[in-house]
Amino acid sequence: MRVIVDYGKCTGLGLCESIAPEFFEVSDDGTLSLLRREAGEDERSELREAVRSCPTEALRIEE
Amino acid sequence: MTTTEVRGGDIRYDELIQPRRVHGSLYTSPEIFADELAKIWYSTWVYVGHVSEVAQPNDYVRKAIGPQDVVMTRTGDGEVHLLLNRCAHRGNLVCEADAGNSSSFRCPYHGWTYRINGDMLGYPFHQGYGGRNKLDLGLGRVPRVGVYQGFVFGSFATDGPSLEEHLGEAKGEIDRLVRLSPEGEIELTAGFLKHKTRANWKLLVENETDGYHPQFVHASIFSVAQSGIGALYSEKSTAVTRALGNGHSENDLRPEFRRLGVPLGWFGTTEEKVPNYVDRMRAVHGPAVSDILIEGAPHVMIFPNLFIAEIQLFTIQPLAPDLTVQHVTAIQLKGAAEMNERMLRQCIGSVGPAGMLLADDTEMYERNQAGVAELLPEWLDVRRGVHREEVDERGLTVGAATDETGMRAFWQHYKSLMEASR
Numbered sequence: 348m349r350v351i352v353d354y355g356k357c358t359g360l361g362l363c364e365s366i367a368p369e370f371f372e373v374s375d376d377g378t379l380s381l382l383r384r385e386a387g388e389d390e391r392s393e394l395r396e397a398v399r400s401c402p403t404e405a406l407r408i409e410e
Numbered sequence: 411m412t413t414t415e416v417r418g419g420d421i422r423y424d425e426l427i428q429p430r431r432v433h434g435s436l437y438t439s440p441e442i443f444a445d446e447l448a449k450i451w452y453s454t455w456v457y458v459g460h461v462s463e464v465a466q467p468n469d470y471v472r473k474a475i476g477p478q479d480v481v482m483t484r485t486g487d488g489e490v491h492l493l494l495n496r497c498a499h500r501g502n503l504v505c506e507a508d509a510g511n512s513s514s515f516r517c518p519y520h521g522w523t524y525r526i527n528g529d530m531l532g533y534p535f536h537q538g539y540g541g542r543n544k545l546d547l548g549l550g551r552v553p554r555v556g557v558y559q560g561f562v563f564g565s566f567a568t569d570g571p572s573l574e575e576h577l578g579e580a581k582g583e584i585d586r587l588v589r590l591s592p593e594g595e596i597e598l599t600a601g602f603l604k605h606k607t608r609a610n611w612k613l614l615v616e617n618e619t620d621g622y623h624p625q626f627v628h629a630s631i632f633s634v635a636q637s638g639i640g641a642l643y644s645e646k647s648t649a650v651t652r653a654l655g656n657g658h659s660e661n662d663l664r665p666e667f668r669r670l671g672v673p674l675g676w677f678g679t680t681e682e683k684v685p686n687y688v689d690r691m692r693a694v695h696g697p698a699v700s701d702i703l704i705e706g707a708p709h710v711m712i713f714p715n716l717f718i719a720e721i722q723l724f725t726i727q728p729l730a731p732d733l734t735v736q737h738v739t740a741i742q743l744k745g746a747a748e749m750n751e752r753m754l755r756q757c758i759g760s761v762g763p764a765g766m767l768l769a770d771d772t773e774m775y776e777r778n779q780a781g782v783a784e785l786l787p788e789w790l791d792v793r794r795g796v797h798r799e800e801v802d803e804r805g806l807t808v809g810a811a812t813d814e815t816g817m818r819a820f821w822q823h824y825k826s827l828m829e830a831s832r
Contacts, residue, residue, distance in 0.1 A: 362523055365532025365542050375537060396513055400532065402521050 348386045349409050350398060352379060356405035363406060367397035379405075421445060427825045429818070430793035434782040437610040443731040449827050450714055451476030452566040455576040457716035457725060458482055458552075461490055461560040462597040463509070468526055471509040474727050475564055480552060481505045481515075482562060483526045490557065492564045493528045494550035504549065515549070524549050559588050560595060561716070579654040579806060583708035587718060590707055591743035592690035598723060600740040600754055603761065605768060607736055609775035610782075611715075611728035612820075614736065617771060618711040618719070619659040619816030621651055622794060627774055631766040635759070637678065642666050642811065649811040651795075652802070657713030657823030659816030664705045673699075676706025676720065677752070684748040707741075711816065713823055721753045722761055732779050738768065792817045 350370065359377030363370070369390075372380045386394045398406040421442060426433040436442055452475075459473045464484035472495065473480050479495035481504075497504050497517040504517045504524065514531055516523045523531040528549035536542045552564035556573030561584060563573050574581065588596055607614065617623065621643040624632075632640040642649050648665035667676050673688075674680055681688045681703070692699045707720040717724040718741075725737040740757030742750045760767035782790070795813025802808045809815030 360521060360534035361536050361542070362521065362532040362534060365523075365536070368542070373536075377535075400514060400516075400523055402516065402534070 348391055348394065349384050350381065350386070350394060351407050351409055352381055353405045353407070354379070356403045357401075358403055358405075360402060362400045362402065363397040366400055367393050370394060371397065421828075423825050423828045427821050430796065431789040431791050432821055434788050434790060437612060437779065437782045438731055440731055443610075443728070445828060446728070447476055449830065450824070451728065452478075453570070454567070454714065454827065455554075455556060455563040455565045455571075455573050456714065457712065458492060458562050458564045460596070460598040461557065461562060462595075462599055464490060465599075466511060468511045468513050469509075470505065470512065470515075470526065472505055472507070474725075475552065475566070476727065477729050479503065480564065481549075485527050489527070490555060490562055491527050492552035492555050492562070494552070496550060497522055498530070498545075498547035498549060499533075559584050576656055577712070578656050578658070579804065580656070580658040580660075580710060580712050583654070583660055583710040583712075583718065586705070586708045587741070589702060590691075590749075591745055592687070592694050593745040595744040597742040597744055598739050600742055600750075600757070602737050602739045603763065605736040605738065605761075605772060607734045607772050607775050608732055609734055609772075609779035610731055611726055611734040612824075613775045613778050614726050614734055614771075615711060615714065615717075615820060616817045617775070618717045618724075619651055619661050619709070620814065621647075621649070621661050621811040622814070623774070627770045628767060630770065631760070634766065645810070645812065647811040651809045651811060651813050651815040653807040653815055653819030654710070655806065655819075657820050658711060659819045660708060660710040661811065661816075663709060663811075667704050667706055671704060673703035674706075675704070677749075678756075679752065684746075684752070687746045687748045690745060711820075713820065722757045724761075734775075736768070736772075792821065 357379050359373050359379055361373040364373050370383050372382055398408050426436055456475045458475060458480060459471060459482045463471045464482055467484055467486040470481055470483040473482050481493045481495050483491045483493060485491065495503055495505050499520055499522050502517050502519040504515045514523050514525055521534040525531050528551050530545060530548045539545060552566060553568045554565040556563045558573055558577060588594055624643040625640045642663050648669060649661060649663045652660050652662050654660060695702055708718055709720055711717050715726040721741055723739055723741055727735040727737060729735060738761045740754045759765055792814050795809040795815055799807055799809050799815060807815060
């Protein structure tokens with residue numbers, strides 16, 4: 348399971364970072380950094396929740 | 411509106427509520443309504459919803475406690491939560507849909523996001539708050555949540571009687587309902603209708619166990635449906651009205667049903683029409699099934715807002731001194747498909763959009779609200795049956811089928827709550 352970021356939609360809101368800080372980091376200038384792309388078995392639900400929480404739908408999951 | 415003035419902060423409930431009469435201003439005064447919100451709706455146990463309405467983890471449904479917008483949710487650990495629908499940021503409404511399934515709620519104003527148990531999950535542009543997880547905020551929670559047989563109640567008071575203490579003898583009536591399911595569970599999954607009623611909530615509560623009105627108000631549906639229900643509420647009837655304590659009351663029709671001795675006669679059908687149901691009930695209850703099917707479902711008004719009327723359930727929601735919403739649904743018995751189909755149809759016929767039962771009661775409520783605005787007489791008489799009340803083996807007050815025992819029980823409890831110092 349990997350996460351894909353649409354940087355055209357991302358506005359650096361940071362809800363993904365609030366939910367899954369091991370995967371997402373928003374810097375002070377509002378740029379999202381993807382710290383890791385792949386999720387282990389026990390991280391899947393947390394990552395799914397983070398993806399779902401993005402208000403601008405900038406994140407999606409690829410299995 | 412009436413000649414006895416009611417002044418806020420100085421309301422003499424001992425004068426307004428007397429053993430045989432209550433004052434009209436109780437139904438019209440904005441001060442009394444505000445006092446009721448504080449001392450009843452935001453204090454006692456109030457029915458909110460049923461666990462079957464949030465059957466799956468992350469299910470949510472928008473309900474109410476009085477005028478309060480309350481979201482009932484189910485978390486993954488099976489717990490049911492009652493959250494106030496108000497963002498911790500600036501108080502916007504967070505949950506919009508009537509029901510759904512979601513692991514989080516997001517406020518549409520600034521995107522603040524909460525978990526389904528009310529905990530803060532995150533807020534956009536966290537730099538403005540000095541980082542993530544810096545805010546000690548979450549959705550408001552109803553302080554006490556109690557569940558009995560799947561019925562979820564909430565109380566804004568942090569202490570006081572437990573739910574079971576509040577329900578008291580009314581518990582047995584809920585048990586009687588649940589027992590009609592072969593699996594011992596009911597489900598409120600048939601959907602809700604809301605009836606807007608231009609009347610004070612207390613007119614509705616008093617009417618629910620009033621056995622005096624059916625033969626007048628419901629004459630039309632009784633004749634159209636060729637129903638024998640009217641006879642149960644007459645001077646010849648052996649049915650009784652019982653005060654169950656804590657403001658609850660019931661119309662106990664069992665003596666009549668036992669006298670008639672027809673299993674499912676209470677439901678207007680016969681065993682032959684619902685054979686699978688009867689078989690399943692017999693498998694669960696053995697020979698006791700005959701009594702259970704004869705006695706039928708309860709007709710009980712649980713203070714202040716839950717009315718179980720045999721096949722349908724009403725939740726009474728006050729919004730203003732002269733505005734109440736009735737939320738009605740058909741009771742569904744788990745494992746009783748044959749019965750559920752019929753219960754739904756009967757419910758539609760009585761409380762549906764073209765139903766012939768509730769419309770007539772609502773007409774009376776609205777006429778009554780208009781009437782109590784008239785100056786004279788100032789009082790509503792609640793003495794019917796006072797001279798012939800008895801006390802049963804449980805120490806509960808019992809009146810005849812057409813007596814106002816239920817009303818007097820309501821007012822006694824109401825008065826005790828309204829007079830209690832805060």
